[in-house]
Structures are given as structure tokens and as C-alpha cells.
Amino acid sequence: GFNCGIVGLPNVGKSTLFNALTETAAAEAANYPFCTIEPNVGRVSVPDPRLDQIAKIANSQKIIPTQLEFVDIAGLVRGASKGEGMGNEFLGNIRSVDAIVHVVRCFDGEVTHVDGSVDPIRDADTVETELMIADLDSVEKQIVTNAKRAKGNDKEAKAKLEVLNAVCAVLQDGKPARTAEITKDQQDIYEQLQLLTSKPVLYVANVEEENAATGNAYSKLLEEKAATEGGVCVIISAAIEAEVASLSDEEEKTEFLSDLGLEETGLKRIISAGYGLLGLLTFFTVGPKEARAWTVVEGSTAPNAAGAIHTDFERGFIRAETIAFDDYIACNGEQGAKDAGKMRAEGKEYITKDGDIFHFRFNV
Numbered sequence: 001g002f003n004c005g006i007v008g009l010p011n012v013g014k015s016t017l018f019n020a021l022t023e024t025a026a027a028e029a030a031n032y033p034f035c036t037i038e039p040n041v042g043r044v045s046v047p048d049p050r051l052d053q054i055a056k057i058a059n060s061q062k063i064i065p066t067q068l069e070f071v072d073i074a075g076l077v078r079g080a081s082k083g084e085g086m087g088n089e090f091l092g093n094i095r096s097v098d099a100i101v102h103v104v105r106c107f108d109g110e111v112t113h114v115d116g117s118v119d120p121i122r123d124a125d126t127v128e129t130e131l132m133i134a135d136l137d138s139v140e141k142q143i144v145t146n147a148k149r150a151k152g153n154d155k156e157a158k159a160k161l162e163v164l165n166a167v168c169a170v171l172q173d174g175k176p177a178r179t180a181e182i183t184k185d186q187q188d189i190y191e192q193l194q195l196l197t198s199k200p201v202l203y204v205a206n207v208e209e210e211n212a213a214t215g216n217a218y219s220k221l222l223e224e225k226a227a228t229e230g231g232v233c234v235i236i237s238a239a240i241e242a243e244v245a246s247l248s249d250e251e252e253k254t255e256f257l258s259d260l261g262l263e264e265t266g267l268k269r270i271i272s273a274g275y276g277l278l279g280l281l282t283f284f285t286v287g288p289k290e291a292r293a294w295t296v297v298e299g300s301t302a303p304n305a306a307g308a309i310h311t312d313f314e315r316g317f318i319r320a321e322t323i324a325f326d327d328y329i330a331c332n333g334e335q336g337a338k339d340a341g342k343m344r345a346e347g348k349e350y351i352t353k354d355g356d357i358f359h360f361r362f363n364v
């Protein structure tokens with residue numbers, strides 16, 4: 001699955017948000033209880049009304065949404081890259097996530113701020129600087145070892161050295177690794193470096209309750225920062241999300257949100273922003289037993305999609321019997337789609353589209 005690490009300075013609302021996300025997700029997916037793997041890791045079901053529509057038509061016994069994993073990564077303080085606080089553990093946790101959800105305090109109020117005042121740009125920069133310093137340390141070390149090997153005419157080391165130098169230059173310039181110009185051929189080497197600042201970032205501006213619908217002056221600054229980086233910023237109020245999470249009744253939730261001028265939960269907005277950021281899409285499998293949603297990255301072939309279910313499915317892939325979601329609904333299910341000639345047999349080269357309903361044929 002895909003996972004997002006929630007980072008930010010202390011007291012910005014990370015835990016409040018993490019708890020709200022996972023509780024809301026648990027309430028919305030009764031068939032797939034939210035499971036806590038570790039206290040700070042939660043799997044969140046991705047709300048998708050299409051899945052319910054498919055399940056209804058197929059009369060499926062079970063509905064299993066696809067999931068994103070969130071990790072609440074505490075412990076970032078100034079100096080973390082030098083081992084301050086829980087520095088090393090913190091950095092290790094970030095290394096293993098696919099994307100970073102960076103929570104930034106955009107609310108005033110009594111809550112203590114580690115740097116004494118509310119300043120979202122300074123705060124975001126503090127966090128990013130720690131990540132860039134850690135990357136620079138790692139890159140500089142690797143430059144030394146690879147430079148030695150490159151002198152001995154090691155081709156691999158030479159190629160790696162080029163990438164390391166490109167990344168080193170932007171880091172020294174105070175910019176994240178993701179701004180380095182990496183060619184297509186260098187992409188694999190770049191990804192193997194597992195740099196903290198190569199990961200996509202979703203900023204979350206945590207505003208006070210009364211600013212949840214409109215944002216405020218602080219969140220505007222953060223949105224501008226995100227825009228100049230080609231990034232994404234979502235405005236939420238963690239306090240509101242926590243209240244929504246505590247409501248069990250769907251109607252009550254909707255009413256509570258609409259009173260505040262909100263159309264959907266922060267969870268939904270974070271998930272759709274996260275999907276966009278990571279370039280993810282959803283496909284479905286459906287039968288009388290279960291209707292299930294799965295997540296893959298854009299550009300995944302039909303065998304890659306089969307592999308999301310089981311590696312054997314990918315290895316023994318023969319073909320994917322495919323119905324587009326709209327056809328499935330318009331034809332009232334699989335039989336209708338078959339009769340209307342809307343079920344296609346797709347081969348190894350087929351690129352998965354969002355909403356595809358697949359039956360995989362494979363050799364075991």
C-alpha cells in the first residue's frame with residue numbers, strides 16, 4: 001500500500017489530525033475496521049461512492065475499500081538532523097514513506113509554540129531545513145565513496161556520482177532534492193538514494209475552527225509557498241476534524257460540516273490531494289463475495305494492477321477482462337456489459353484507467 005508520513009513541529013496539531021483521520025475512516029468503513037498496526041500507524045479507508053454502486057449491482061456480500069496508510073511521525077525539532085530530540089529515529093521513519101503530509105500551524109490561540117510565535121513560513125522552513133541538512137550529509141558521504149570508485153573507472157559509480165553532484169548542488173543552494181534536474185535515465189539511481197526531500201509534500205494548513213471554510217492570512221502564505229514549489233496545500237481545522245470524528249450519525253456529520261460552510265471532511269480532501277500528489281488511481285474487482293477497490297500508480301499496466309492483488313497474478317498474467325466503470329453502471333453489471341460488447345480483453349501492454357473493473361486471467 002501507499003503511505004504518508006505526517007510531520008511538523010511539535011504542537012501544530014499532528015496527533016489531533018492523525019486521530020481524527022483514523023477515527024473518521026473507521027466509522028466510514030464498518031466492513032473493514034481501521035487497524036492500528038502501531039500506535040502511530042493507521043490505515044485509512046479511501047471513501048469512494050463508486051464502490052458502493054458496483055457492490056449494489058453485483059449484490060456483493062462484502063465491500064472492501066482501498067486504503068492509505070498514515071504514520072504520525074513525532075519528534076521533529078530544530079537540530080533533528082544532528083540527532084537532537086528523537087532525530088535519527090525520526091529521519092528513519094520519514095525515509096520509508098511515499099509522501100509527506102506537512103502540518104503547519106496556522107491558528108493563533110493559547111497553545112504554546114516552540115518558537116514563541118505563529119509564523120507558518122518560518123515553521124515550514126525549519127522542518128525543511130532539517131530534512132535538507134540530513135540529505136546533504138548523506139549525499140556528501142556518498143560523493144566521497146563514489147568519487148573513489150569512479151576514479152577506478154567504475155561505470156556505475158560514475159553514473160551515481162553525476163546524480164549525487166546534481167542533487168548536492170541544489171541542496172547547497174538551500175533547495176530540496178526534488179528540484180534537481182534528473183534525466184529519465186538517471187531516475188532509478190535518484191530513487192535509490194531515498195532522499196527525504198525527494199518525496200512529494202502535501203502541506204496541511206491547520207487553521208482555527210472559524211477559518212476552516214475560508215482559510216486565513218497564515219494559510220494564504222502557505223498556499224503561496226506551495227504554489228511556487230508546484231506543490232499542494234489543503235486547509236483544514238484539526239479541531240473540527242476531531243469533532244466530526246466523534247459524531248457517529250452521517251446526517252449529523254453533514255449538517256455539522258455544512259453549518260461551518262464545509263462540503264466534505266478534511267479526510268476526503270487530504271485523500272484526494274494525496275491521490276493527485278502521488279499520481280494514484282483506483283481500480284475495482286467485483287463478485288458475489290466481495291466488491292473491492294485497489295490503488296496503483298498512474299501508468300501501471302494491467303499486469304502491474306494484477307500484482308497489486310498478488311504477485312502470482314502478475315507473474316502468470318494472461319489477460320484482463322475489463323469493463324469501464326461508466327459502462328458497468330450503464331449496462332447494469334457484468335452480464336449487461338458483456339451483452340453490449342463493453343467487456344474488453346486487454347493484454348500485457350494495457351495501461352490501467354481510473355475506475356476500471358478487472359477480472360484477471362492468469363496461469364498458476
Ligand code: GDP
Binds near residue numbers: 013207236240
Ligand atoms: P502535535 O504535537 O503536532 O501532535 O500537536 P497536537 O495534536 O497534540 O496539538 C497540540 C495542541 O494544539 C493541542 O492542545 C490541540 O488541542 C491544539 N490544536 C490542534 N489543532 C487545533 C486547531 O485546529 N485549533 C486550535 N485552536 N487548537 C488546535
